[in-house]
Amino acid sequence: MKRIAPLASSLMLTLAGSSFGLSTAARADTPDDKGESLPTVNVTASGTSSNGERARSASVAGFDDAPLLDTPASVSVVSQQQMRDQQSRVLSDVVKNDASINENYAPVGYYENFSIRGFALDPASAYRIDGLSAAGEQTIALENKERVEFLKGVAGLQAGVVAAGGLVNYVTKRPAEVRSITLGTDSYGSRYLATDLGTLFGEQKQFGLRINAAHEDIHSYVNNGDGWRDFASLSATWAITSKTLVQFDTEYQQKAQHSVAGYQLLGGSALPSGVSPSTMLTPQSWAQPVRDSSLNTRLRIDTEFSDAWRGYFQAGRSRAVIDDYLAFPYGSGGGASSTFAANGDFDVYDYRVPDDERRNDEAQAVAIGKFATGWLQHELTLGVAMSRRTVDKSDGISTLVGSGNIYSGTPALSPSTDVPGPAYRNLDSRQKALIFSDRLQFSERWQLIAGGRQVWLKEQAFGSDGSVTRDTTRNLFLPQLALVFKPVQNMSLYGSYAETLSLGSVAPFWVSNYPTTLPPSVARQLEAGVKYDVSQDLALTAALFRIRKAYEYQMPDNSTAGFTYVQQGTQTNTGIELGANGKLTPRLAIGASVAATRARATDTGTPAYDDQQVVNVPRLRSAVYADYALPGVDGLNLMGSWNYSASKPATRDGSTVLPAVHVFNAGLRYKMRMSGHIATLRANIDNIFDKRYWKDAGQYLGDGYVHLGAPRTARLSLQYDF
Numbered sequence: 128m129k130r131i132a133p134l135a136s137s138l139m140l141t142l143a144g145s146s147f148g149l150s151t152a153a154r155a156d157t158p159d160d161k162g163e164s165l166p167t168v169n170v171t172a173s174g175t176s177s178n179g180e181r182a183r184s185a186s187v188a189g190f191d192d193a194p195l196l197d198t199p200a201s202v203s204v205v206s207q208q209q210m211r212d213q214q215s216r217v218l219s220d221v222v223k224n225d226a227s228i229n230e231n232y233a234p235v236g237y238y239e240n241f242s243i244r245g246f247a248l249d250p251a252s253a254y255r256i257d258g259l260s261a262a263g264e265q266t267i268a269l270e271n272k273e274r275v276e277f278l279k280g281v282a283g284l285q286a287g288v289v290a291a292g293g294l295v296n297y298v299t300k301r302p303a304e305v306r307s308i309t310l311g312t313d314s315y316g317s318r319y320l321a322t323d324l325g326t327l328f329g330e331q332k333q334f335g336l337r338i339n340a341a342h343e344d345i346h347s348y349v350n351n352g353d354g355w356r357d358f359a360s361l362s363a364t365w366a367i368t369s370k371t372l373v374q375f376d377t378e379y380q381q382k383a384q385h386s387v388a389g390y391q392l393l394g395g396s397a398l399p400s401g402v403s404p405s406t407m408l409t410p411q412s413w414a415q416p417v418r419d420s421s422l423n424t425r426l427r428i429d430t431e432f433s434d435a436w437r438g439y440f441q442a443g444r445s446r447a448v449i450d451d452y453l454a455f456p457y458g459s460g461g462g463a464s465s466t467f468a469a470n471g472d473f474d475v476y477d478y479r480v481p482d483d484e485r486r487n488d489e490a491q492a493v494a495i496g497k498f499a500t501g502w503l504q505h506e507l508t509l510g511v512a513m514s515r516r517t518v519d520k521s522d523g524i525s526t527l528v529g530s531g532n533i534y535s536g537t538p539a540l541s542p543s544t545d546v547p548g549p550a551y552r553n554l555d556s557r558q559k560a561l562i563f564s565d566r567l568q569f570s571e572r573w574q575l576i577a578g579g580r581q582v583w584l585k586e587q588a589f590g591s592d593g594s595v596t597r598d599t600t601r602n603l604f605l606p607q608l609a610l611v612f613k614p615v616q617n618m619s620l621y622g623s624y625a626e627t628l629s630l631g632s633v634a635p636f637w638v639s640n641y642p643t644t645l646p647p648s649v650a651r652q653l654e655a656g657v658k659y660d661v662s663q664d665l666a667l668t669a670a671l672f673r674i675r676k677a678y679e680y681q682m683p684d685n686s687t688a689g690f691t692y693v694q695q696g697t698q699t700n701t702g703i704e705l706g707a708n709g710k711l712t713p714r715l716a717i718g719a720s721v722a723a724t725r726a727r728a729t730d731t732g733t734p735a736y737d738d739q740q741v742v743n744v745p746r747l748r749s750a751v752y753a754d755y756a757l758p759g760v761d762g763l764n765l766m767g768s769w770n771y772s773a774s775k776p777a778t779r780d781g782s783t784v785l786p787a788v789h790v791f792n793a794g795l796r797y798k799m800r801m802s803g804h805i806a807t808l809r810a811n812i813d814n815i816f817d818k819r820y821w822k823d824a825g826q827y828l829g830d831g832y833v834h835l836g837a838p839r840t841a842r843l844s845l846q847y848d849f
Contacts, residue, residue, distance in 0.1 A: 181666055181709035181718075182206060186258060187276035187296040188285065189564070190493050190508050196658050199576060199609035199621035201227075201279040201670045201704060203720070207300070210269055212754065212766060212796055214311065214811050214842045216319075216343070217266055218275070218295070223770055226722040226748040227279050227704055232825030234834055235349055236384035237417055238264050238449070240825060243279050244674060245700040245726040245744040246292035246650075247825070249630070251487075251516055251556070253289055255296045256423055256445070257376065260286070260514060262485040265421040265447035268380050270321050271339035271360040273300045279704070280672055281652035283605035283627030287512075287560050287582045290629050291650035291676050299376050302327060302335025302364050311844035315346040319844070325362075333366040345384055348838055351410040354384025370431040377424040383416040388456050389832030390533065394469035396783055398821065399533055404835040408456045409475050409531060413542040415452035422446045438494035445487040451480040451523070454540070457830070462527055465637050465830065471533040477543040480523030482550045489514040493562070503567055508578070510562035518554040521547045522591060548591065556586040564607070574611040579604055582628060588644065597644050603628055617660040625652045629676060634692030635829025638681050645694045650676035665709035673701045678728045680736070680779065681829065692829070696731035698741060700724055714756040721749045735780040742831065743824040745775040745787075754796075762798035766811075767791070777824040777833055785833065788820040807846040814839045 182204035184192045195202055203225045215221050219239050222228040231247045233239035240263075241248050248254070250263025261267065269275075278285065278294040286294060303325045311319035325337035343356040360378035367373060388408055390399050425443035432438065455478040459468035467473045493510035524545040531537030564578030581604050588597035609623035631645030656670035678696040683689065702724035710716045726741035740746060752768040769791050774784045794811035817839035824833050 181664065182274065185276045185296075186298070187255075187278040187294055190258070190285075190491075190510060190562070191495055195666070196617070196619050196660060197574070197611065199611050199619075199623045199654075199656070201654070201656065201668070201672070203227075203277045203279070203706070203708075205275045205277075207273050209718070209752070210272070210275070211846070212794065212809060213768075213792075214809060214844055215269055217269075221269070221275050222277075223768070224718055224720075224750055224752055225277060225279075226720040226750045227702075227724075228277060229743065229745070229748070229772075230823040230825065230834075231743055232389075232827045232832060232834075233823060234387050234389055234832075235347055235352055236354060236386040238266050238419065238447075240827075241295070242743065242825075243277065243292035244672065244702060244722075245724050245741055246290055246674065246676070248292050248295070249290035250485075251630075252286055253292065253294055255286075255294060256443070257299055257425055257427070257441070258296065259425055259441060259443040259445070259489045259491070260487045260516075261297075261423055261445040262421070262447040262487050262516075264449060264483075264485045265419055265445075266356075266380070266382055267297055267421075267423075268341065268358045268360070268378065269297075270323070270341045270358055271300050271337075271362065271378060273298045279670075280654060281625040281627045281650055281674060283625055284562070284564065284578055284580050284607040286627070287514075287558055287580050287605065288584055288628045288630060288647070291627060291652070291674050299360075299362060299378075300325075300337055300339070301374075302337040302362055305337070305848075307846060307848045309844055309846040311842065313346070313843070314839075314841040315348055317346040318344040331366070335362075335364040337362040339378075347384070347387070348405055348840060349387045349407050350405050351407045352385045352387050354382065354416050356380065356382040356384075372429045374427045374429075375425070377422070379422050380420070382419045385414070386417045386451075386453060388453075389834040391457070391467040391473070391830070391832060392777060392783060393467050393471060395464075395466040396778065397469070398777070398783060398785070398833065399467075399471065402533055402835070404819070404838050406533075408473070408533060409454040409537050411454040411475075411537070411540060411542075413477075414454040415450075417453070418448075418450040420448050432494075435498055436494060436496040438492070440490075440492045442490035443488075447485045449480075449483040449485075451478060451483065453478045454528075454537075455525075456531065456537075459530070461530075467533065471535075473531055473533065474527055475529045475531055475537060475540060477524065477526045477528045477545070479547050480520060481547055483520040484518070484550070486517045486519075487514065488516075503569065506566040506568075508562070508564040512558070512560040512562060514558045516554070516556045517552065519550050519552050521550045523547045551591050551593070552589050554586070554588050556584070558585075559583040572613050574613075576607070576609040576611065576623075578608075579606040581605075584628070584647075586630075596642070599630075599644075599647065601628065601647055603649070618658065620655075620657045622655045623653070625654075626650065631694060632679055633828075635681065637688060638690045638692045638829070639684075639686035639688040640691050643692060645679055645692065648677035648694065650674060662709075665707070665711065668704070668706040668708075670704045671702075672704075673699065675699045678731055680728075680731065680733075682731075682733055693732070696728050696737075698726065698728045700726040700741070700744075714758065716754040718752040719750070721747070723747050733779075739779060739781040740776050742776050742779055742826065745773040747771075747773040764796040764798075766794040766796065768793075775824065777831065785821040785824055788818060788822075788836070790818055790820070790836065791815050801847065805848045807848075809842075809844045809846070811842045812839065813837065813842070 188200040231242040254263040276296040305325040307323040309321040321341040341358040345354040358380040363375045365373045427441035429439045456473040526543035529540040561581045584601040586599040607625040634643045654672040678698040681690040706720040726744040749771045777783045797808045822836035
């Protein structure tokens with residue numbers, strides 16, 4: 128194992144210093160850093176307990192926090208406590224806790240993409256902050272997040288036009304009495320500093336402020352893959368009256384890091400062998416870090432109209448700007464092939480796309496009321512929503528400047544003299560929607576949830592001369608129905624049906640019909656599940672699902688290019704998910720999930736692709752996390768996790784697969800007192816057996832890549848609450 132960095136040594140010396148007067152930590156009932164909360168109508172309750180127990184509610188599956196037991200959908204929640212204990216910095220650190228979520232083109236140093244239930248998420252609409260869409264082309268910071276919620280499956284009611292996989296919702300921390308500082312490092316010498324400062328003030332504590340800030344010097348396990356990150360956020364609340372609350376949130380982040388390109392299959396059919404995760408394929412002095420700056424802002428007003436009715440209005444903007452200046456390995460033979468050569472040769476391109484701006488604007492107004500019509504109880508949600516997404520960027524350049532080899536390396540090359548053109552409006556996408564959902568309660572045991580979203584979509588794409596290259600208009604009603612049966616109060620059985628509209632993707636540059644955009648298509652989902660609260664501290668879940676949508680791919684044909692991008696056939700993903708979350712004993716907490724997925728395409732027009740498992744979707748995945756409070760040593764917890772993925776295809780015909788892999792992680796948390804204040808030391812070792820493995824075979828802009836998993840990495844942090 129690599130040496131622990133100098134900052135780690137200083138942390139250990141700090142712990143050993145007698146001037147702090149160490150003492151044993153408070154027991155599990157010690158309050159956490161959330162402190163005193165506003166005694167008002169704040170409807171964004173945390174959904175998690177103060178000591179990291181299981182979540183009991185979430186908002187991602189609807190338009191308000193709702194008990195998970197009464198939510199007829201598959202929802203998982205990763206709490207702030209668990210993210211801290213695992214020292215999570217990016218979303219790929221978080222999703223490893225759920226077996227249904229897979230990396231789908233998530234290279235080091237670039238914004239990450241994921242799939243849920245075997246469907247890639249759409250960065251335009253699948254990522255949300257407090258229920259409002261966020262530009263997914265950014266690395267969303269975790270320092271100011273209370274939890275991350277995942278809705279698995281079709282989410283037409285919640286988001287309208289969105290990919291079939293589901294949603295990721297980041298829930299921000301609310302103002303509270305908190306003062307905390309965290310120092311961290313890892314075995315590659317990274318340095319991390321974060322602060323969390325909050326207060327409530329006013330005669331009735333009606334005002335609240337919370338500031339989170341972080342700086343990170345990133346020393347990557349990949350040679351030449353270093354970078355840095357700065358982050359700051361502000362959260363403010365004002366309880367105008369006992370019935371009206373105003374919330375404001377804004378967060379800004381700058382990140383710069385050399386992006387690490389993935390490998391392509393050798394000759395289009397073989398996985399590279401004998402390669403190291405520490406290798407960057409194309410180190411060049413003129414290649415610059417990918418720069419990513421983002422600003423996310425939200426204003427929300429909650430009010431109670433009466434004892435039975437309440438509502439809220441919220442609006443927000445999410446803006447991400449990416450500057451790409453890369454030496455990018457792609458294809459071989461001087462542009463003759465779109466994959467690496469069989470001997471490991473590849474072409475190197477000077478790839479530059481500066482000032483690539485993505486912006487999401489959204490506003491929602493929602494009213495929620497409870498009333499009765501005779502013996503029938505209603506909980507009615509009515510809402511309107513408007514959103515707009517724009518993309519402004521130049522066409523950039525992608526100029527061949529030389530070649531390299533995955534085994535012998537890449538020589539020093541000269542950059543291109545080409546200059547990218549100016550940025551222009553590429554896309555203007557607008558949605559309007561009417562939303563309704565009614566939870567009808569027939570008795571204590573039976574509930575019917577009926578709802579839908581009427582969507583009006585207007586989307587235009589433009590060329591560099593301002594001409595309209597695509598004009599898409601769709602008006603569609605997306606229904607959602609669910610029946611819930613509760614044989615006992617702590618168990619619910621449900622069946623549901625939902626639809627969503629997924630936008631068609633753009634043909635890659637190397638097919639005959641580039642740059643055609645395929646038409647939107649409707650994805651449909653059937654799901655049945657059971658949720659059982661074994662106790663107040665332990666929940667078990669199971670779900671069966673089937674999702675069907677149009678299949679999109681590059682069809683081999685007799686065209687000049689040899690391929691045409693088509694929407695033909697049907698992709699059907701059928702699966703089962705099992706989960707357990709909470710405390711097995713007073714000392715042992717667990718989170719476990721298993722997902723078995725059969726993802727097949729049929730009637731594609733290419734017999735070799737029919738009935739094959741879809742690329743990058745394993746048939747079986749599991750994730751297990753455990754946290755054990757060691758008896759006899761107050762404040763000391765041992766942690767461990769195990770992630771398993773079965774083999775998954777890297778080609779559409781299934782001829783090349785990524786091998787199955789087991790990855791084990793371990794850690795400890797020690798809570799103590801330093802000068803009368805609580806301090807928490809966390810130490811983690813990820814990939815403890817230093818397993819070499821391929822982690823994903825995701826596709827990007829129509830091309831397939833394979834990425835290596837991270838080697839063994841040790842992390843150390845000290846959190847001091849004062």
